[in-house]
Amino acid sequence: MSETTRETTEKTDPLNALLREGVRGAVHAPGSRGHERGRTGMQQVDRHAPDAVVEAAETEDVRAAVAVAARLGLPVAAQRTGHGHGTGMRGGILVDTRRLDGVGVDPERRTARVGAGATWQDVIDAAAPHGLAPLSGSAPGVGAVSYTLGGGLGLMGRRYGYAADHVRNLDLVTADGDHRRVDARSDPELFWALRGGGGSFGLVTGMEFGLFPVEHLYGGSLYLDATDSPQALDGWRRWAEQTPEELTSGVSALVFPDMEGVPGPMRGRLVVQVSLAWSGPVERGPDLVEPLYSLAPVLMDTLRELPYTESGAVFDDHDDPAAFRGEGILVDALEPGALTGLLRLAAAERPFMSVVWLRHLGGAMARPPEVPGAVGHRNAAFALSALTFTEPGSPDDAAAAALRAEVAGLFADRTLGRSANLSFGAVDADEVRAMFAPEDLRRLVEVRERVDPHRRLHTNRPLPSPERTG
């Protein structure tokens, strides 16, 4: 046995034994397949390296894992799909929630109750037979709970608001191991914080939220050749600003790689992919999108009527494991000059892959919800995310960071703050601060200090210490 293996085993064996006493699901030690599976997900940058992975089989396992962490003073975290983790944890206990994927739909009340491990596709499939749909986003493979804790801007966001706005209650294990249901009456401040403030307040084991009577969309993507159309992004912006609230749209700008698997017409081209979901009367869809066809030559067109169960086809997001980073920026307006500059940056040749995302916000997302929540910068008109794909430790990391900073710089004059959900990879304290208005940040930190005074929860959007909220 090597020195390192012996050290690891000495540290982790008593912990694993303790966890096995209280957990009905599996407890995985470092080096095992379950440990590797639990800590691996879509995001490959800085994966977690916990002392133990608890593969929870029931919600009681989550409570048991948090109680052991509290007793031993260890950090504890949850992961479902790994789409959104930030800085990886070093040591401690990671709760793998994949088996807690139950979804119950109440068609009368138009609500769903989900376990911590349900993905949006699980919810979509359970709701569709009742003619209902959730406020899911572009990639239905993401976990419904974490998406909602970060606000959740979805395909019907402009019509119905953020996913967080429609949460009825959450079941939460706080850092002391206490398991409770939180709603607007039981603990209004904690309920406010959980709906948009991120995962700093406990591990969520269940969530109930509203569903909407939508069965079909008119949607998909129009892939435009922007090589000779520098105004393509601004054309989309002008069009989007005129669209009704039943339409939510976004754009990706990138040079498609010239390789097998990429549709022929797009290989090596600068493509502006306009993606949209219209949830109004389907027959009106084609007329609404007509102006987009004259923005630039059309390379591919996937717009059609589709059942909500196929909503993942709208943006057709890249959803395979990858190492990527991205700053999500929220702006009050997109200026034509900045958009032309953005397209120029997207077009430049680089040794690494990069994509720029823009999402149209406003509508119900800009209005206060019935029960207030902590979603930051609701008045933003657009969200922007510059994504770069480089392997950990790549010599291109510095150039990728410089590109993301350059993109952010183009919009500095109109920037309101950061987006919790559209920021990818580790975020620093300044970025988390920028996700909320100062007063809301102070409230969030106060709630966190109440429910996790020792800051044991390892989360992807860590709130600052009280003295650093200013």
Ligand SMILES: Cc1cc2nc3c(=O)[nH]c(=O)nc-3n(C[C@H](O)[C@H](O)[C@H](O)COP(=O)(O)OP(=O)(O)OC[C@H]3O[C@@H](n4cnc5c(N)ncnc54)[C@H](O)[C@@H]3O)c2cc1C
């Ligand atoms: C391709 C892609 C498309 C996306 N599209 C959208 C979109 O359209 N709209 C949008 O709003 N967001 C979008 N996102 C962002 C996504 O919602 C977040 O990354 C979200 O955190 C992913 O949740 P997850 O459970 O899948 O990921 P995970 O990586 O498993 O979890 C992310 C973090 O959430 C916390 N967490 C997880 N489970 C729990 C729990 N049970 N209790 C408390 N905290 C928990 C942990 O800190 C964890 O590190 C997208 C992301 C990607 C990669």
